[in-house]
Amino acid sequence: MTPGRPLTVALVGNPNAGKTTLFNALAGLRQRVGNYPGVTVDIHKGTWKSRHGSYDIFDLPGTYSLAARSPDEAVAVDLLLGRTPGETPPDVILAVVDASNLERHLYLATQLCELGKPVVIALNMIDVAEKQGIRIDTARLAQELGLRVVPIQANKARGLDALADAVQAAVADAPPQPVEFPAAFQDEVKSLAGQLPGVEPFLLRRLILDVGGQTETSFVQKHGESLGSTVTAARERLLAARCPIPAVEARARFGHIRSATALAVTRPERAPLTATDRLDRILTHRVWGTLVFLLVMAAVFQSIFTAASPAMDAIKAGKDWVADQVRSAMPPGPFTSLLADGIVEGVGSVVVFLPQILILFGFLAVLEDCGYMARAAFLMDKLMSRAGLSGKSFIPMLSSVACAVPGVMATRVIEQPRDRLATILVAPLMSCSARLPVYTLLTAAFLTEGRAWWVPGLTLFSMYLIGIVLAPIVAWSLKKTLLRGPTPAFVMEMPQYQWPHPKSIILRMYDRARAFLVRAGTMILAAMVLVWALLYFPAHDANGNSFDVQIHELREKAEAATGDRKEELEKEAAQLNGVWRRQSVLGRLGRAVEPVVAPLGWDWKIGMAAIASFPAREVVVGVLGQVYNLGKNDDLAEPLGNALKSATWNDEPGGTPVFTAATALSLMVFFALCCQCVSTLAVIRRETRSWRWPIFTFTYMTALAYVGALITYQVGRRFL
Amino acid sequence: MTLAELTPGRRGRIASVTGEPALVQRLYELGLCDGDEVEVLAVAPLGDPIEVRCGGSRLSLRKSDAHGVILE
Ligand SMILES: Nc1nc2c(ncn2[C@@H]2O[C@H](COP(=O)(O)OP(=O)(O)OP(=O)(O)O)[C@@H](O)[C@H]2O)c(=O)[nH]1
Ligand SMILES: [Mg+2]
Numbered sequence: 001m002t003p004g005r006p007l008t009v010a011l012v013g014n015p016n017a018g019k020t021t022l023f024n025a026l027a028g029l030r031q032r033v034g035n036y037p038g039v040t041v042d043i044h045k046g047t048w049k050s051r052h053g054s055y056d057i058f059d060l061p062g063t064y065s066l067a068a069r070s071p072d073e074a075v076a077v078d079l080l081l082g083r084t085p086g087e088t089p090p091d092v093i094l095a096v097v098d099a100s101n102l103e104r105h106l107y108l109a110t111q112l113c114e115l116g117k118p119v120v121i122a123l124n125m126i127d128v129a130e131k132q133g134i135r136i137d138t139a140r141l142a143q144e145l146g147l148r149v150v151p152i153q154a155n156k157a158r159g160l161d162a163l164a165d166a167v168q169a170a171v172a173d174a175p176p177q178p179v180e181f182p183a184a185f186q187d188e189v190k191s192l193a194g195q196l197p198g199v200e201p202f203l204l205r206r207l208i209l210d211v212g213g214q215t216e217t218s219f220v221q222k223h224g225e226s227l228g229s230t231v232t233a234a235r236e237r238l239l240a241a242r243c244p245i246p247a248v249e250a251r252a253r254f255g256h257i258r259s260a261t262a263l264a265v266t267r268p269e270r271a272p273l274t275a276t277d278r279l280d281r282i283l284t285h286r287v288w289g290t291l292v293f294l295l296v297m298a299a300v301f302q303s304i305f306t307a308a309s310p311a312m313d314a315i316k317a318g319k320d321w322v323a324d325q326v327r328s329a330m331p332p333g334p335f336t337s338l339l340a341d342g343i344v345e346g347v348g349s350v351v352v353f354l355p356q357i358l359i360l361f362g363f364l365a366v367l368e369d370c371g372y373m374a375r376a377a378f379l380m381d382k383l384m385s386r387a388g389l390s391g392k393s394f395i396p397m398l399s400s401v402a403c404a405v406p407g408v409m410a411t412r413v414i415e416q417p418r419d420r421l422a423t424i425l426v427a428p429l430m431s432c433s434a435r436l437p438v439y440t441l442l443t444a445a446f447l448t449e450g451r452a453w454w455v456p457g458l459t460l461f462s463m464y465l466i467g468i469v470l471a472p473i474v475a476w477s478l479k480k481t482l483l484r485g486p487t488p489a490f491v492m493e494m495p496q497y498q499w500p501h502p503k504s505i506i507l508r509m510y511d512r513a514r515a516f517l518v519r520a521g522t523m524i525l526a527a528m529v530l531v532w533a534l535l536y537f538p539a540h541d542a543n544g545n546s547f548d549v550q551i552h553e554l555r556e557k558a559e560a561a562t563g564d565r566k567e568e569l570e571k572e573a574a575q576l577n578g579v580w581r582r583q584s585v586l587g588r589l590g591r592a593v594e595p596v597v598a599p600l601g602w603d604w605k606i607g608m609a610a611i612a613s614f615p616a617r618e619v620v621v622g623v624l625g626q627v628y629n630l631g632k633n634d635d636l637a638e639p640l641g642n643a644l645k646s647a648t649w650n651d652e653p654g655g656t657p658v659f660t661a662a663t664a665l666s667l668m669v670f671f672a673l674c675c676q677c678v679s680t681l682a683v684i685r686r687e688t689r690s691w692r693w694p695i696f697t698f699t700y701m702t703a704l705a706y707v708g709a710l711i712t713y714q715v716g717r718r719f720l
Numbered sequence: 721m722t723l724a725e726l727t728p729g730r731r732g733r734i735a736s737v738t739g740e741p742a743l744v745q746r747l748y749e750l751g752l753c754d755g756d757e758v759e760v761l762a763v764a765p766l767g768d769p770i771e772v773r774c775g776g777s778r779l780s781l782r783k784s785d786a787h788g789v790i791l792e
Contacts (some may be wrong), residue, residue, distance in 0.1 A: 064746065064749040064750060065745075065749045067745060067749075069742065069746065098776075100776055101751070101775070101776030101777055102776070103751065103775055103776070104750070104751035104775060104776060104777050107749060107751075108749075209745075210742075210745065211741035211742060211745075212741065212742055213742070245741065246741055246744055246745040246748060247736070247737070247744070247748070247754065249745075249748070250745075250748035250749075250753050250754070251753075251754065254753045276778070277761075280761055280762060280771065280778075281761075281762075284761070284762035284764065284771050285762060286762075286763065286764070286765045287765070289762075289764075289765060290765045374780075377780075378764055378769060378771060378780045379764055379765060381764065381768070381769050381780070381782070382764060382765075382766035382767070382768050382769070383766070385768075385782075391769070391780075489740075489743050489746075489781075489782065489785055490769055490780070490781065490782050490785075491743070491746055491747065491750065491779060491780070491781045491782075491785065492779065492780050492781075493750060493777065493778065493779055494771060494778040494779065494780055495778075496778075
C-alpha cells in the first residue's frame with residue numbers, strides 16, 4: 001500500500017451473496033440489489049468511513065470463480081488482477097460468502113487466497129443459516145482456513161464494526177496459504193513456469209485448468225500455437241496421472257474446504273424443509289408453475305392499466321389547469337403558445353404516464369427481490385432454446401418491458417458473446433413503458449367508444465404480444481445468420497425466496513420516476529420547443545402578413561357575427577391555420593415525406609410526429625398534441641384524443657378524418673416495433689463497444705415497423 | 721445411471737461429472753462435486769430444464785447437460 005492513499009478493499013463473492021447490500025451498508029449508498037444472480041454487472045466505487053479511517057471500497061459483479069466465463073465476471077476478475085485501467089488491485093480482498101451455502105461460496109474464497117493479497121471472510125446471511133439450524137463456530141473456521149472470519153448480516157448492518165477491525169488488522173497479515181494441489185499438478189505448473197518466466201503462478205494454474213478459457217486464449221495469442229500444444233500435452237499427462245482437468249481443482253478445493261467445515265460447522269441431521277422448498281414445489285411444478293407464471297404476467301399487465309388510472313386522471317387535470325392558467329394570464333402570441341401548447345401540454349402529456357411506469361417498475365422490482373425471476377427463466381428456458389437462446393435471456397427481455405436500457409445491461413450475465421448480442425438486439429422489441437403513452441392515447445380515442453368492452457384490453461395485449469412473438473423470431477433468424485452458433489448451455493443458480501424489501505423497491509421506483517421526469521424535463525422539453533418553433537415559423541404569409549394576427553382578427557369577427565356568417569368566419573380561420581402549418585418548416589418537411597407515410601394511412605402530421613420522436617417514443621404524444629392543436633381557437637383547444645378525432649386530411653373542415661381505427665392501429669404497430677429511443681441506442685453502443693450494432697438495431701427495427709404498420713393499415717382499413 | 725434419469729424427488733450420489741470442460745468446470749464451481757448427494761426437485765413444464773439440489777445449492781440445468789453427471 002502506498003502511503004497517503006486510502007486503503008482499497010474489494011468486495012468479492014458469488015452472485016447473490018449480498019455484496020451490494022454490504023457495500024451499500026458500508027458506503028451509505030444505494031446501489032441496486034436484487035434476489036437473482038447477476039444484479040451488479042459493473043464495478044461501483046464508494047467510501048467506507050470505518051472507525052479505523054476511510055477505505056475505498058469496490059462492489060464487484062458476482063462471480064463463481066476466477067475462471068471468468070461471462071463479461072460481468074470478467075469485470076470482477078480484471079479488477080482483482082490489476083488489469084482494469086486506472087485502478088490498482090485492491091489492498092484487501094473481502095470475500096463475501098453465504099453462510100447458508102458455505103462450502104460452495106468458499107470455493108471462490110480459496111481461489112482468492114492465491115492472489116497474494118490478504119483475504120477476509122465476511123460470513124454473510126448468518127440469519128438464514130441460523131434459521132436452517134446451521135451452527136458455525138467462527139473462531140474454529142478462521143483457524144482451519146487460516147483467514148479472518150467475521151459473521152455479519154448485511155441487510156441489517158450487523159457485524160460491520162468487527163468487519164472493520166478485521167480488515168484493518170489484515171493489512172499487515174502475510175498472504176494466505178493457497179490450497180495444495182496434487183504433486184503431479186504442481187510439477188506441471190513448475191515446468192510451465194520454466195517456459196514462461198515472470199508469469200504469476202496463479203495465471204499458470206489457470207492456464208492449465210481452464211480449457212479454452214480466457215487465460216489460455218490470451219497466452220496462446222501472445223506465445224504462439226506451440227504453447228497451446230504444450231498445455232494440451234500437460235493436461236493429457238495429468239489425466240494419465242489420475243488428475244483429470246478440471247476435476248482436479250474441484251477435488252482439491254472442496255477437499256480442503258470440507259476438512260475445515262467438518263470441524264467448524266454443525267448441521268441438523270435432516271435438513272429442515274424450508275419455505276423455498278415448499279414454494280418451489282408449486283412454482284416450478286409442471287402445471288401449477290405454468291399457471292402461476294401466466295397469472296403473474298397477466299397481473300403485471302392488468303395492474304398497469306387499472307391501478308394507474310386514478311393517479312393519471314389527477315395529473316391530467318393538473319396539467320390542464322396549468323395550461324388554462326397560462327392561456328388566461330398571458331396575451332395570445334408566440335410566447336404564450338410556446339408555454340401553453342409546447343411546454344405544458346407537450347411535457348405534461350408525457351408526465352401523465354408516470355403512475356403506469358411506477359407500477360410497472362414496482363412490480364418487476366418485487367419479482368426480482370423475492371426470487372421469482374430465476375424461476376421465470378427456468379420455466380421459459382425450453383421456449384427460449386427454440387429461438388437459439390437460453391432461459392438467461394428471459395430476464396433481460398422481461399426487464400425490457402419496463403425499459404430496454406436496464407434490459408440491455410442485464411444481458412451481461414449471458415456467457416456467450418454471440419447469445420448476449422442476439423439478446424441485446426431483440427430486447428428493444430419488447431414493449432417498454434415509453435410505448436404505453438402511445439398505446440393508451442390511441443386506444444382510448446379510437447378503439448373504445450362504441451366497441452365491445454374487451455376491445456381496448458385486447459388491443460393493448462396485442463401490442464405487447466407483437467414484441468413477445470417477434471423477439472424470439474428475430475433472435476432465431478440472427479442465430480441462424482449473423483450470429484450463427486449452437487444453443488447455449490443453461491446452468492443457473494436458483495436463489496432462496498424471500499419477502500421483498502419495501503425499502504429497496506420504493507428506492508427503485510423513486511430512481512425510475514426521477515429518471516423519467518428528468519428525461520421529460522430535458523430531452524422531451526427540448527424536442528417540444530424545437531417542434532413548436534418548426535411549426536410556428538415562418539409566421540408570415542407571402543404578402544408579409546402575420547398568420548397569427550390574421551387568424552386572431554377572423555376569430556374576433558366571428559365572435560361578433562351570428563348564424564351562417566359566424567360559422568363561415570370560423571371555418572376560414574381554421575383553414576388559414578391549416579395553411580400556416582402546412583407552409584411552416586415542419587409542414588414543408590412533412591409534406592415531402594407524406595408520400596412515404598401515406599401507405600401507412602398517415603398524413604404529414606403523423607409522419608412528422610413519428611420522425612420527431614427519435615429521441616424518445618413518448619415525444620410522439622406531445623408532438624401530435626402540438627400539430628393537431630396548435631393555433632386552434634383557445635376556447636376550442638381540446639383534449640388530445642378529441643383533437644385527433646376531429647383532424648381531417650389537409651385540414652379541410654368537415655373533410656375525410658385522418659384517424660380511423662386502422663390508422664390508429666398502424667401507428668401503434670409502428671411504435672411497437674420501431675427503435676425511436678436515443679437512450680436504447682446509446683446503451684447498445686456502450687455494451688457492444690461499436691456503432692455497428694445500434695445502427696443495425698435502428699435499421700432493422702424501423703424496417704420492421706414500417707412493414708408492420710403497412711400491413712396493419714392495408715388489412716385494417718378493409719375490415720375495421 | 722445419470723442425473724437426467726432421476727425423477728423429481730429422487731436422489732443419487734455423484735460419481736463423476738463429464739462433458740465439455742467449460743461446462744464441467746462451471747458445474748463444479750456451482751457446487752456439484754464428486755461424492756455429493758443430488759436430488760431432483762422439479763422438471764420444467766416443457767420437460768426441460770430440471771431443478772436440482774446439491775449441498776446448499778439449488779441449480780437448474782438442461783437434461784442434455786445433466787446426462788454428463790454420472791451417478792454411482
Ligand atoms: N436474510 C438476509 N438477506 C440478505 C443478507 N444480505 C443480503 N441479503 C439479500 O440477498 C439478496 C442479494 O443481495 P445483493 O446485495 O444484491 O447480492 P450481490 O452479491 O450484490 O449479487 P450480484 O450483484 O448478483 O452478484 C438481496 O435480496 C438482499 O436483500 C443477509 O445478511 N440476510
Ligand atoms: Mg450486487
